[in-house]
Every structure is written in C-alpha cells, then in structure tokens.
Amino acid sequence: MYLEEIIGDIKLESDRLECKAFLNRDDILGWLKSIAGFANASGGDFYIGVEDKTNKLIGFDRKAADNERNYFNNRVNEHLTPRPEMKISFIRYEVHEKERFILKVSIEESNIKPVILKYKNIPSIFMRRDGFTNGATYEEIIEMSIKSKNTQYDILTSDIKYNSTKISDLKAFYKKNNNGKDLKEKALRSIGFFNEEGYLSNGAVLFLDDYEGKKTEVQCSVFSGIHKGSDRVVTINRFNGNIVLTINYIMDFVSQRMNHGMTKLEDSRVNVDSYPARALFEGVINAVAHRDYYLDGTQIQVDMFKDRLEISSPGGFYRGEKLGKTYDLSGIISKRRNELISGILVACNVMEAAGTGFDKIMEEYAVVDEAHKPYIYSKSDHFTLVLPDLTYEKGIEDDTSPIISFVPVPSGTEQDKKVLAFCYFKAHKVSEIAQHLGISDSTYFRTKVLNNLEKHGYLEKSKISRAAFYKTNRDMVNIE
Numbered sequence: 001m002y003l004e005e006i007i008g009d010i011k012l013e014s015d016r017l018e019c020k021a022f023l024n025r026d027d028i029l030g031w032l033k034s035i036a037g038f039a040n041a042s043g044g045d046f047y048i049g050v051e052d053k054t055n056k057l058i059g060f061d062r063k064a065a066d067n068e069r070n071y072f073n074n075r076v077n078e079h080l081t082p083r084p085e086m087k088i089s090f091i092r093y094e095v096h097e098k099e100r101f102i103l104k105v106s107i108e109e110s111n112i113k114p115v116i117l118k119y120k121n122i123p124s125i126f127m128r129r130d131g132f133t134n135g136a137t138y139e140e141i142i143e144m145s146i147k148s149k150n151t152q153y154d155i156l157t158s159d160i161k162y163n164s165t166k167i168s169d170l171k172a173f174y175k176k177n178n179n180g181k182d183l184k185e186k187a188l189r190s191i192g193f194f195n196e197e198g199y200l201s202n203g204a205v206l207f208l209d210d211y212e213g214k215k216t217e218v219q220c221s222v223f224s225g226i227h228k229g230s231d232r233v234v235t236i237n238r239f240n241g242n243i244v245l246t247i248n249y250i251m252d253f254v255s256q257r258m259n260h261g262m263t264k265l266e267d268s269r270v271n272v273d274s275y276p277a278r279a280l281f282e283g284v285i286n287a288v289a290h291r292d293y294y295l296d297g298t299q300i301q302v303d304m305f306k307d308r309l310e311i312s313s314p315g316g317f318y319r320g321e322k323l324g325k326t327y328d329l330s331g332i333i334s335k336r337r338n339e340l341i342s343g344i345l346v347a348c349n350v351m352e353a354a355g356t357g358f359d360k361i362m363e364e365y366a367v368v369d370e371a372h373k374p375y376i377y378s379k380s381d382h383f384t385l386v387l388p389d390l391t392y393e394k395g396i397e398d399d400t401s402p403i404i405s406f407v408p409v410p411s412g413t414e415q416d417k418k419v420l421a422f423c424y425f426k427a428h429k430v431s432e433i434a435q436h437l438g439i440s441d442s443t444y445f446r447t448k449v450l451n452n453l454e455k456h457g458y459l460e461k462s463k464i465s466r467a468a469f470y471k472t473n474r475d476m477v478n479i480e
Contacts, residue, residue: 003047003055003102006093015131016044021051021058023068028075029119035076037126037133038107039084039115040144044128048072049102057093059100065090069103079119081294082112082156112156113144114294121297153293154203154340155192162194162204169244170207170344177349191343202293203340211242216288217299218246220253226305226396227425238299243288243341247350250284250302250311257304261391274389275309276364279374283361283385285351287313289342290383307392312384326462327375327469329358361387370467371395396426406477409456415439415449420458420472424479427462427471 003019018034031046038044048068049059060068069088076083085108090101114125114136125144127136136144164185174183188194193204200208206216222234235257239249258274287300292315301312315337336342345351358376365374365388372388372395388396404421415437422428422436430450434441450470453459458477459470 001057001093001095003050003057006057006091015128016042017047018044018133019047019050019052019055021049023048023071023075025071028079029117032075032079032117032119033124033126034128034133035084035086035105035107036080036115036117037128039080039086039110040113040126040136040140041109041128043107043109046105046107047102048105049100057095057100057102059093059095059102062099062101065101065103072103072105079117081116081118081296082110084108084110084115114141116294116296118296123295123297152337152339154201154206154338156202157195158200158202158205160200160205160208162188162198162200166208166210169209169242170348173244173247173350174348183347187347191347192340193344201340203338203344206243206293206341207344208242212240214240214296215293216240216243216246218250218302219299220250220302220304222257222304224306226307228303246300247284247288250287250300251281253302254280254304254309258309259389259391272390274391275387276390279361279364279387280309281350282358283309283311283387285345286358286385287311289345289351290337291315292337305389307389307394307396309387309389310384311387312382314382326377327373329362329374329376361385369395375462402479404477404479406458409453409458411448411452413449413452415445416453416458419449419453419470420477423459423470424472424474424477427469429467429469433470 016038018038020031023031034046038046049057049065051058059065069090072088087106089104089106091104093100093102117124117126125136125141126133127140167183171183175181188204192201194200205211206213217238217240220235220237220239224232224234237253239246241249254275255277260271260273291300291313292298295314298314300314301310303310303312342351361374365372368388368390372390374385374387376383376385378384386396402421402424404417404424406417406420409416418437419433422433428436430446431441433450434445439445450459454461454470457473457475460473462469462471
C-alpha cells in the first residue's frame, strides 16, 4: 500500500511533505533538521512509517508506533529550541486483516524564530526550501528574526516564580550605580521582570543570585603575542553565573592583568592604563546586552594580546547593518536584541536608554593616533570590539607575515599573496602596503591589485577619516 491510498487530497510533490520509514537512532540529525526546517519555513507534514521517495507504507504495530512517538518527542525536546508547535496523530490501516499504524506529525510555522537545533553541543539553524532541508543562509536568519512574532529570548516567560530574596546581586548593582538608591519592585514590574502571575521572564532568570546556567558563560584568555595561531596561551579562565557577576568577573579579569604605564598622547607623555576604564566597561556591557541568548554552546570571548583586547559576543548585530570591519563606532546602527536585559541595565544606570554606548568608547580614544584606534567587526554569528592597548606604543601591529593559502583570485597578480599575508593580522593603508612590497603607490597598483582583491572578497576595506585601510578576509584565506 501507498500513502496516497489512505490519505485524501495529499500533494506528494509538495515542499511541505517528507517521509521516513523509521526514526534512525544513529542519525537523529538527519531527521531532526527536517522538523526544524519546516518550523523555520511555512510548516509541513512529516510522516513516520512511510518509505521515502516511493511513499510505500512500512508502518508499525500499536506498541512500536507508541514507542516511535515517545522517542520522537524526547529527541525534539532535547535538541530543538524553542520546541516547534506540532500535532502528532496515528493513522490506522489494515494489511492482511492486521492493523498497522503510521505517524503523522503536522509542524506549524514557528511564531518564535529561528528554531535552533543543538546537536553534540553545536547549534545550527535549518531552512526548508525546494523540497530539501539545508542550513539557513545569513539573509534567511535575519528575515526569520524580523518576521518572528516574538523573537526575543529574554522577554519570554519562564516557569520560575519571582522571589525578592533571590536578586541581592542585582539590588547591590543597582544601588552602586544609582547613588545608593534601592531597587523598587514596582520598577521591576514596569520593565517586565515578572508578569501578573509572578512568573519571571527568561531575561530576569539570568539575574538570579543562584543562576549557574550556560547562557551567560564567559571565556577569558591571555596570549603572549599578537595572535592565537602560534602564540603561547598564558591564561584561560571560564566563568558562568548571573549577569551582574559576569560583568564584574570580566572587568576584574582585565583590570588585574592589564598594564599601567606611560604613553604619548598628542604632544605629551601621560600615565595611562592599557584600556580606559569607561571604554572597557562600555564594551563589556554591550557584549552582555546584545548577546544572542538563543545560541547555546557559545560564550562571550575576552582575549588579551600584547597589543589589544578583543571582546566577542555571540550573534551578529541584531537587525542592524551587515558589517565587516569599521573604525566608525559612532556610526553603527543596531537595534536591541534583548529588550528586558537592556531595560534592566538602563535602570541600573550602566547603559544608555538610546544608542549602543560606542560614542563613549570613541571619546576615550579621541586623542590617540591611528594605530591605537578601536574598531568593531561583525559577522553573522558574532561581533567583536577591539580596544588597542594604550601602553603599547606601536599600536595594533603585525610582527610576522604568515604563510597562507587561498583559491587563486580571478584576474589576480603575483602581488596577491604578499598583500594578503601582510594584511592578515592587521589593517594597513595603501602606502604601507606599497612600501612593504617595495613598489610605488600607483593607480595601477590600487586598481589591478587592491581593488581586484576587494572586488572578489579577499580584502575588506574600511576608512579612518579619508585614509583607506585594507584587511584580509580570513574566510577566504587560510594559514598553513
């Protein structure tokens, strides 16, 4: 028998249909991604006990069908976040006067997107299209977030009741940053910390004194040189606790390990810290506030090098522009990913009610030279703030040119490899690149070499004032 014999008005060629003879226990990713893909698209029907491609009925006896349903439910609950809306039903038929069952799973388009599949601690996002399920593209992920009816993780309601004795860390943080004032319960209710029934939002749970989950995990590292690839790791510390403790931990980690010394600012030498306190604090607050808390198995990454500090937060800029690298921090437009968490930080007087706070970072670095300018780069899965070490007089530097490999550039030149190696660890001006190559800064060099590398995605271009800087796109070039 075939599926079309027992199901009326079925569209076998539909993009909203998939069949499996059984749930493969050795390859659960193979069928779980279909469920996630349907939920992230427009929904669909998933039949279990039906042979793929032929739609021949395999079926189960009553007990095996029930076991298959329970296994399906358990794996979905374990690996998909949030759980998609779906209905599971048994369809009975007879073969040689014996009853058999297939399972029909009707998956609705999720109101909360993207639905994330976490398998072996690796989060992935899938999309159903053209009858197949594949990894979602960057543009599809952005579109899912925009169209989602309730996409923000932190404003969803948890199953934990509000208890005023469980937020002592938050109360102390509020008091410290509000001239000794006490945090009022009315203020918490007004920003959605808990609902009318007293249940906390997901974001509020992350502020509880006893929170020790992985959503707030941080990894802080110190490297002996200027890059991770070949330099000795001095320290790696991991921490997870509530958001207030996370902020304090990062601040203490960096403050205890950064240098204090003399540097030249404008025409005089002054005492400075490696990283201005206000700039450091703004960087940490932004990493926490704009983190994508849907992405399990990730962490805020704080990496200290001899010439800079990098603070990376999971998730690209939420509904913001797609950035490669930019020194124009004040020109960045990014909307809040976490309204509740941001609202709490605003109430605690550590975050601006409007904007990202990057203006304050720019102010702290206003009088430094170009080699000490902070910058940000953003990709689909993370964004990184880079603060140059003000006590390191050379600024952000590249003391070596790595050995690299890459797919040949269309209409490429013999200078391509030298340029990409020189710009791999640090952005350089055109004049610096030409000097490194021992050639003149000519129109031919800019057009045939630099512009061609940028055109094909091998170089990323940014500007400080009128000067153009080029940095190698590491997605296109590998270190051997």
